Each structure stands twice: as C-alpha cells, then as structure tokens.
Amino acid sequence: MPMRVYLDWNATTPLRAEARSAMLRAYELIGNPSSIHAEGREARRLVEDARATLATSVGALPRNVVFTSSGTEANALALSPGLRGPSGRPVERLLVSAIEHASVLAGGRFPADKIGQIRVTRSGVIDLDHVKALLSDGPPALVSIMAANNETGALQPVAEAAGIVHGAGGLLHVDAVQALGKIPFEIKTMGADLATFSAHKIGGPKGIGALVVAEGVAGLEPVLRGGGQELNRRAGTENVAGIAGFGAAVRVAVQALTEDAERMATLRDHLENGIRAVAGAMVFSDDVKRLPNTVLFTAPGFKAETAVIGFDLEGVAVSSGSACSSGKVQPSHVLSAMGYDPTVAQGAVRLSLGWSTEPDDINRALEAWRKLGNTLLKG
Ligand code: PLP
Secondary structure (H helix, E strand, O other): OOOOEEOEOOOOOOOOHHHHHHHHHHHOOOOOOOOOOHHHHHHHHHHHHHHHHHHHHHOOOHHHEEEEOOHHHHHHHHOOOOOEOOOOOEOOEEEEEOOOOHHHHOOOOOOHHHEEEEOEOOOOOEOHHHHHHHHOOOOOEEEEEEOEOOOOOEEOOHHHHHHHHHHOOOEEEEEOOOOOOOOOOOHHHHOOOEEEEEHHHOOOOOOOEEEEEOOOOEOOOOOOOOOOHHHHOOOOOOOHHHHHHHHHHHHHHHHOHHHHHHHHHHHHHHHHHHHHOOOOOEEOOOOOOEOOOEEEEEOOOOOHHHHHHHHHHOOEEOEEOOOOOOOOOOOOHHHHHOOOOHHHHOOOEEEEOOOOOOHHHHHHHHHHHHHHHHHHHHO
C-alpha cells in the first residue's frame, strides 16, 4: 500500500525527533519544578531552559513567558480586561478581527457588549482604516489580530496595526500560532504587547502553549488561580515534558526557518499551479502575502466534505477550511468575513505543507486532485 501523504500541517504537525528526545528525558525526572530539593531543581532547569529558548526566539525576556496548556488557553489569558500599558490606563474594551481563531472570537474575560469586530478585505486582510475608526471613538482598547490566518495563510499587517493601536493608547495582542516557524516573528519588530504560541504547530507536543508579554505590560488577570506558578499568572504544576518538547521544537523550527520556508514555498507554488489547471479552480487570498505553506482553494460546485473524504480515500490528508473538533464541516467564518457566499465557503479545501513535505507528496496530491476535480466537477 502506498504511504499516506499528510498535507494538514496547519491543523497539527508531527512531533520532531528533537522534541521527542527532550520529552523522553523529561519523563525520566521525578521532581516537581516547584520543589526545592535536587529532583525539583532538575525539573525546574528543563522548564527554565525551554522558557529561555522561546524568549530568545521571539525577542522577549524569559520572565515574560507564561506557559499554558494550549494556544487556546494563552489566547484566553491574553484577553484580560485590566491590562495596562505604559500610560497606566487599563483597557476597557476589546477589538478582534473577524477572521480570528475561535478562541479569540470568544473574547476571553471581556463582556459581550465590550467586544467589537474589525472588518477584513475580500483578500482576507484586516482593514486598517476600520481599526482606526473603531479606535477613534471610545476608551482604550485591547486589539487582537493574528499574524497569519490558519485557513487562507494570509499575513496580517501587524506592525502597521501596532502603530495605530499604540497611537490611540491601546494594547495589541497577536495570535502568532500559525506564524511561528513559518515567517520571522519577534514581538518587538511586530509591536506586539502580548503574543500567543502553540507547540504542536511547530513540531512540539499537543497540549502546550505560551503567552509572551512585552516588558512594561501589566495587569494580566490569571484564568487559573491557585499555586503561584508562572509568577502567579498561571496556576498548576507545569507540564515539564510538554514544555521541554516545546523548547526543543522552537529551537529547531526557528533555526531551520529560512530553509524550510523556501522549500515549502517552491512546493506550494507547484501545488497551486496544478490545482488551478483543473477548470474553474480558484485559490483564496492569492493576491496578498501568505504563509509559504498554505493553499485554500475551491472550484464551482465543489463540496469540501466530499472532497476531504475523496482525498482521504486517495491517501492524502487535507482539511476543509478550518479543522473542526466535531469532525463536521462548518461553513468557514473566515471566508464569510471575506464576503464569500456560504456556498463558496462550504467548498473550500485547505492543503498545508510542512518541513518534511517532499515533491512526491505534492505529485500524489495533484494526482488525487485531478481525479477528484474532474469527477466532482462533472457530477
Ligand atoms: N490560534 C490559531 C491561529 C490556531 O490556528 C490555533 C489552532 O488551530 C489556535 C490558536 C489554538 O491553538 P491550540 O490548538 O494549541 O489550542
């Protein structure tokens, strides 16, 4: 039987060998990192090494890294009324872009009547004029935008948004879950006051994430209260093995970024050209800068659900727009926000590549697409 082809890297990635080794070493340790004996100190060292690695990789100070159970939890932690920047005035409302991950759209601890939504263009890029307009009217806001969209791959104008947000006395949170390891991301260059990361998108284990806070940002309200772990910002005994795996994955992902991104972009372009060769196929957000690994496409009369199953039967793992915990395909809120009709949004299929994707994987995916595209479109 031919090997499976995995093209769903934006949903999750395989564990890197370096992360696996770091985790296995961590599992051998007995200690609780909060214990002061030698066993505890040994576990603490793994946690602090990973913290330093992540901090260096994204241009932050280790003390400003808070490990969480996921990107989802880091987003929930970030969206905290009472956050204060250099002005000392707490944010009183939240503005999120319409294409954010569900964990940001949920709004964290902000009440529903204090949450506003930022429009995006037809290409899936946030509308900076709308950000300006929303900020010009009302108290200081926390603005949350993603660095790169998980469905379309469209890169967002984070640094420009930061200038606007700071000019209006607000703070900027950036969900960088899909950006880490695919494009350069440093919190200072981007102007982020808070940034979210998740290990399983970069070859680390599932179930570990981090919120990184810029120096001088105060007032973060913990979601989980109890012990004083993570400098009182996230209670609960640290997931030592998960954190060690995260640290190892970040180190490799950031070191290999330039080479991996170039390789993926070349393969992605080949894939995209082949997709377009089937009549009527179109790629979303192809007129703006995108992640080097992502293609979201559709074709007239196309049904994502049928296509995902069709690809799967051909041995190729792909996804409909957004990965969905129920396994059911929902119309994509991202494509709806971009102004596409729900029938178009229901036909969107995402192929996302990773560091070990080979030219042969792309050829197999294209073979499957030609077969499927021709039958589905005829049928
Ligand atoms: N933010 C974005 C942009 C994502 O793509 C994801 C995962 O799909 C998350 C946040 C959530 O991360 P996690 O799966 O670690 O909860």
